[in-house]
Amino acid sequence: MAYSAEISRTAPTAFLFLLDQSASMQDAFGGAKEKGDAAPSKARVLADTVNKLLQNLILRCAKEDGVRDYFHVGVIGYGQRVQPVVRPAPDQGATDVLIPISHLAEQPLRMEQRTKEVPDGSGGVTKRRVQTPIWFDPQAKNGTPMCQALDLAAQTVRDWIDLHPHNYPPIVLNVTDGEATDGDPLQYAQQVRSFATDDGDVLLFNIHLSESEEPAVELPDAMGELPDDEYARQLYQMSSTLPFSMRAAAEQEGYRVTLDTRGFVFNADPVALVRFLEIGTRPSTLR
Amino acid sequence: MAVTVATHIIAFPKAGHAEAEYEDAYALATDAWPVRAAVTDGATESAFSGPWARTLAEAYVNDADVMADQEAWLSACRVTWAEDTVSADAPLPWYAAAKAEEGAHAAFLGVSLQADGAYTAHAVGDCCLLHLREGVLHRAWPMDDPDAFTHHPALLSSRPDAAVPDVQVVTGEVGAGDQLWLATDAVAAYLLHPHRAVDLARMSPPKRKATLRAAQANGKLRNDDSTLLTLSFSADA
Numbered sequence: 144m145a146y147s148a149e150i151s152r153t154a155p156t157a158f159l160f161l162l163d164q165s166a167s168m169q170d171a172f173g174g175a176k177e178k179g180d181a182a183p184s185k186a187r188v189l190a191d192t193v194n195k196l197l198q199n200l201i202l203r204c205a206k207e208d209g210v211r212d213y214f215h216v217g218v219i220g221y222g223q224r225v226q227p228v229v230r231p232a233p234d235q236g237a238t239d240v241l242i243p244i245s246h247l248a249e250q251p252l253r254m255e256q257r258t259k260e261v262p263d264g265s266g267g268v269t270k271r272r273v274q275t276p277i278w279f280d281p282q283a284k285n286g287t288p289m290c291q292a293l294d295l296a297a298q299t300v301r302d303w304i305d306l307h308p309h310n311y312p313p314i315v316l317n318v319t320d321g322e323a324t325d326g327d328p329l330q331y332a333q334q335v336r337s338f339a340t341d342d343g344d345v346l347l348f349n350i351h352l353s354e355s356e357e358p359a360v361e362l363p364d365a366m367g368e369l370p371d372d373e374y375a376r377q378l379y380q381m382s383s384t385l386p387f388s389m390r391a392a393a394e395q396e397g398y399r400v401t402l403d404t405r406g407f408v409f410n411a412d413p414v415a416l417v418r419f420l421e422i423g424t425r426p427s428t429l430r
Numbered sequence: 431m432a433v434t435v436a437t438h439i440i441a442f443p444k445a446g447h448a449e450a451e452y453e454d455a456y457a458l459a460t461d462a463w464p465v466r467a468a469v470t471d472g473a474t475e476s477a478f479s480g481p482w483a484r485t486l487a488e489a490y491v492n493d494a495d496v497m498a499d500q501e502a503w504l505s506a507c508r509v510t511w512a513e514d515t516v517s518a519d520a521p522l523p524w525y526a527a528a529k530a531e532e533g534a535h536a537a538f539l540g541v542s543l544q545a546d547g548a549y550t551a552h553a554v555g556d557c558c559l560l561h562l563r564e565g566v567l568h569r570a571w572p573m574d575d576p577d578a579f580t581h582h583p584a585l586l587s588s589r590p591d592a593a594v595p596d597v598q599v600v601t602g603e604v605g606a607g608d609q610l611w612l613a614t615d616a617v618a619a620y621l622l623h624p625h626r627a628v629d630l631a632r633m634s635p636p637k638r639k640a641t642l643r644a645a646q647a648n649g650k651l652r653n654d655d656s657t658l659l660t661l662s663f664s665a666d667a
Contacts, residue, residue: 149653151446152446153446198528201525202525202528202529202532203475205477205525205526205528205529206451206477206529207477207478207515207526207529207530210525248523248524248525249523254524261531262591263591273528274524274527276524
């Protein structure tokens with residue numbers, strides 16, 4: 144059965160995030176401006192969300208004696224440039240995209256002090272300062288070179304699969320707020336998804352950040368669920384169907400899923416973004 | 431009828447893991463009645479869960495009256511665990527500190543046995559007691575269905591603010607020739623399939639261990655830390 148390979152230190156899987164850093168990411172999420180909210184930019188929300196997600200992925204791998212390399216993780220930003228936005232491990236080259244998660248744990252850009260509410264032991268809450276790792280800051284400049292980003296993703300997963308041909312296949316999560324400005328991303332997406340390990344094809348999921356107050360379309364299983372929008376249909380076609388473990392995770396979150404459910408969210412607000420990134424990073428059980 | 435007890439322990443880690451990464455635990459006190467035995471299963475998702483599992487098991491066997499005040503037992507274990515792990519001299523890296531704050535978690539099974547063969551068992555979660563009589567499975571508790579094991583059993587948490595889950599209790603009696611097996615979840619689920627417990631009961635201890643290892647290697651026993659503590663009873667000489 145596909146997508147059932149056990150994930151272990153000897154057989155890790157890979158997560159590759161592609162983050163839109165184009166100029167429009169300076170804007171707030173759809174609807175926020177109309178409401179007059181002093182809302183943070185999409186770039187800020189995305190950077191906070193992915194930094195938090197990286198932290199959670201590390202904590203899933205952390206034991207008392209260190210962080211176990213169940214995952215290799217990469218983050219590619221695309222806007223003014225198309226490049227990795229987290230530092231490679233010391234023994235890796237500057238252009239290496241996927242980093243063993245133990246190296247990511249040891250090398251945040253900086254640690255920030257944040258305040259967190261924790262239970263006080265007698266039914267209430269108290270505030271505590273916690274050290275929060277930050278790997279990258281928000282950026283928003285120029286166009287949306289999504290095709291170049293997908294091309295770099297394809298090279299990255301191809302090279303990774305050469306070294307890990309039997310493992311749970313890499314998962315690529317693309318987050319964008321706009322149309323590609325450098326060509327037709329569908330063919331590049333198909334290239335990414337054409338690579339496979341013995342356990343299944345590379346998974347590509349797409350999250351489109353909201354431009355309007357229209358409700359999000361989350362995890363559709365048919366084109367008919369989408370608004371009449373060519374761009375939405377294109378991102379739908381670019382997206383893989385969810386494997387079993389993620390369908391189960393989605394059902395636990397209250398989504399109705401079928402075998403055709405795609406890893407795609409159109410017009411996501413911040414809540415939908417977080418929810419999908421959680422589901423899309425739930426491959427099979429770690430050992 | 432008074433009984434004497436012989437014990438045997440099989441314990442090994444997940445495939446692909448070092449012996450030091452084994453996060454189940456077991457403890458035994460056989461030098462006086464009541465004889466006490468415990469197995470615990472530290473949750474893989476937590477950090478510091480091996481020490482938590484050991485603390486729970488050892489506290490159970492070291493005090494015959496420990497379950498008279500379960501909250502006190504758990505509170506004392508939490509203090510021991512915190513002293514052993516979090517207050518180490520060297521500051522923890524950020525991820526270890528975060529995991530320590532989340533706490534460690536473990537499933538628990540303990541058995542306390544009187545000289546006349548009467549026993550009381552306590553359980554939280556999916557560690558199982560198997561009572562074999564005349565070579566067949568007489569009782570399996572608290573679970574008897576190999577398909578009922580999930581990834582979300584009830585667990586004891588090391589966090590001081592975590593609720594104390596209900597401790598399940600059962601009583602029974604053993605006689606000469608009986609065996610009580612205390613198993614962590616993967617071994618229990620394996621043994622609850624038809625014939626396997628009976629087959630294993632007929633084997634010598636080394637053969638039992640080889641059989642369980644082979645089952646882990648071929649996937650019939652789920653790849654998890656594996657513990658089987660066996661108490662065998664004979665008539666008092």
